[in-house]
Amino acid sequence: MGIPNYDVIIVGARCAGATLATYLARAGASVLLLDKDKQPSDQILSTHTIHPPGIDVLDEVGVGEPIRSKSPATRMMRLRKNEGVIDVPFAEGRAEYCPRRKRLDGLLQEAAVQAGAEFLDRTRVSGLLWDSGRVVGVQAVQRDHERVFSARLVVGADGRRSTVASLVNATEYLGYDAPRAMYWAYWDAPDFWRTDPAYGVGMYLGRLGAVIRVVFQTDDNLILIGSLTPLDKASSWRSDPLDCLTRDLIQDPFIRPIVEGSRPEGHVRGTVRERYFFRTGAGLGWALVGDAGHHKDFVLGDGITEALLQARELAHAISSGVEKSLYQWWRARDVKAIPLFFFGQDEAALTPVPELVSLALSRAADDESLKARFAQMLDHRLSPYEVFQPGKVLKWALSGALRGKPKLLAEFQRMGRRISQVNREVKLRKALAAKEA
The missing domain is CATH 3.30.9.100 (D-Amino Acid Oxidase; Chain A, domain 2)
Incomplete structure (x- = not known):
């Protein structure tokens, strides 16, 4: 009997992997979906909230309504920074949901199988098959039996401690310890x-x-x-x-x-010990999706949403049939993710919350246009560094300085330097993306 062959093998069958499998199978690809654990199962290290853009993806793969049937809709969130408090309504018709992982992952796995993907759980990838520097398949252990599968592409969707990332020696960048x-x-x-x-x-x-x-x-x-x-x-x-x-x-x-x-x-x-990072997202015969390729601070609650959006975009890149599209997808991933990645670092920093930030939240609580900009941020349509217009924040800082709080101006300057740093990083990632065009 020959080695089973597929267009794509996906290692990891949770949010990113199962969603990617559904998109690819619907597009006509032969897909093998593997997971080392018995599925569906709970994911104990997940707070499992999903922002509205992630819900859009769930709707596309056919599990949005089952999620809504049991998970309550969150149409408003409260943000607090010491004395600064704001209640932010989501945009009209938009909502956040927080389904438990066993149910969410199970629905996504069912969708993948219904779309035509082959799914094997309790199957642990132990190695990769290589040919002239290209990944061409996987070695796996399925219930104590060695298995070998070949494919044109192997995708690691196996989380932040990704086996696939380790086996291809994917380079980490911008990483830091939580x-x-x-x-x-x-x-x-x-x-x-x-x-x-x-x-x-x-x-x-x-x-x-x-x-x-x-x-x-x-x-x-x-x-x-x-x-x-x-x-x-x-x-x-x-x-x-x-x-x-x-x-x-x-x-x-x-x-x-x-x-x-x-x-x-x-x-x-x-x-207790997390690390946040980007990793090289694609190489010869392989790609990384979800937390396997990019992991940002828990404080944002953005991991599932990011995984779902990445899966959709990677599916488009793979379906194009052009290998260069994988590299373009990787670079585009970084351009989109950089602002939130740095924002998560800022939000979780141990340094005290700047008084100007608390003041800005308090002012925004009575400003419907600013609330709308917060809602755009939650919908991934606005960078967190673009919510507050600099001129308006400067006005608040100057007003505070005239009332005996000169440190507000110093905080404004520090914020400006941070935004400039983020913008430089985005510009760099755009330049790298342009080279792949």
Whole structure:
């Protein structure tokens, strides 16, 4: 019997991999989808919120309505930076959803199979097949049996600790170690969650002092609540994560009534040592998609959305049949991702929140045009560094300086330098993309 041959082998069958498989199979490609774990299964290191552009992709692959049937829609989110608070409504007809991973991944895997992809779970890739420097297949272990599969293209969709990335020796760039750990758990939504106007948002991202806390409503009347605590404090959490998490969460007045005097469903989840990065996205016979090729700070909650969008664009590149399209896709990925990547670094930084940022949020709370720009950012239609117009922020800084707060001008200058740095990086990535055109 010969070696089974496919157009594309995708290693990793969760959000990025299963979505990519669906698009490719629908386009007529022969696709083998592999995953090392029994599927569908939970993904314990995922806070699983999905921004509106990701929901668009779910609609395209046919799982949007099943997600909406069980996951509550979040149409407004609350942002807090110390004294600065703003409630941001999503654009008309747009919403955020936070489905549990076992259900989400299962729906995506079913869609891939229905589209014509072959799916093997509990199949671990142990090596790659090479021919003259090109990847031409994979070696795998399926329930203690060695298997070999060949393909024109192998795609690593196997997460931030990607086996495929390691085997092709993909180069990392712009990488840095996370300054924070993250712990979270699931609490039953109290009655007031639906009825109290103070809780008229389905999503909360708040920073008080050094700690960032998040709240997402999810399936089965549960609320995901978590804390991104500075890494130097995280080691003390390991002995009793529930007690440490609860004591931390009650410091936030928005969260305290939800968790005080109650216990979460299940155990506390956490990740202590993360690394955020870009990796080379394509090479001869291979590509990386989702967290395998690019991983940004958890504080943004953007991982699934990014994976879904990447999968759609990579499918177009592969379906073109032109190998150069893979390199163009990789460079375009970076151009789109750079602003959010740097913004995540800024949001999670351990340095104190600039007073000018808190002031800007407070001013935006009464400005409908600024709220609309926040909504555009959440929809991936506006860079986070473009939400506030510089002239308006300068006016606020000058006004504060005249009232005895000259540091606001210094903060404005630092923000300007950071924006210039981000713009230079985007310009560099655009230049690299142009070379692939």
